[in-house]
Amino acid sequence: MRLRVITTGGTIDKVYFDAASSYEVGEPQVGPVFRESNVTFDFVVESVMQKDSLAMTDEDRALIRARVEAAPEQHILITHGTDTMTATAAKLGGIKDKVIVFTGSMQPARFRNSDAVFNLGCAVGALQALPPGVYIAMNGVVAPAGAVRKNRAASRFEPKA
Numbered sequence: 001m002r003l004r005v006i007t008t009g010g011t012i013d014k015v016y017f018d019a020a021s022s023y024e025v026g027e028p029q030v031g032p033v034f035r036e037s038n039v040t041f042d043f044v045v046e047s048v049m050q051k052d053s054l055a056m057t058d059e060d061r062a063l064i065r066a067r068v069e070a071a072p073e074q075h076i077l078i079t080h081g082t083d084t085m086t087a088t089a090a091k092l093g094g095i096k097d098k099v100i101v102f103t104g105s106m107q108p109a110r111f112r113n114s115d116a117v118f119n120l121g122c123a124v125g126a127l128q129a130l131p132p133g134v135y136i137a138m139n140g141v142v143a144p145a146g147a148v149r150k151n152r153a154a155s156r157f158e159p160k161a
Contacts, residue, residue, distance in 0.1 A: 012029060049063070099133065
């Protein structure tokens with residue numbers, strides 16, 4: 001399997017700046033996570049933007065769609081901020097012959113207690129098992145993009161009721 005990872009920013013790539021007591025989106029972390037995990041598949045990382053998902057625009061979502069459509073790979077993993085992940089996923093509906101899985105994290109990948117490594121692994125497994133379509137893999141839930149929601153109070157994704 002050859003996998004294209006499209007990174008868009010979000011918490012998974014955030015860096016904590018202690019002096020400023022704030023977070024900023026840094027370099028994509030998926031490559032280092034995959035190398036540290038000794039994965040056996042080929043992958044390429046394409047950084048499309050480095051934004052907090054709350055700052056994303058319709059133009060950003062159109063760019064993400066265009067990059068997915070232009071990708072030669074059938075398997076596409078998109079790392080994305082959790083606040084608007086479902087909105088971006090909805091904009092990718094109708095893309096044929098590609099398995100597209102969104103994931104991210106509630107804590108930066110650089111943090112020891114991050115959910116990033118688990119979510120990335122779950123997303124890679126989903127990419128290998130699912131038919132073409134758009135999915136979200138977060139917190140152990142893998143579902144069609146329109147079938148999940150972020151539960152902010154519980155700090156996780158879950159199936160829509």
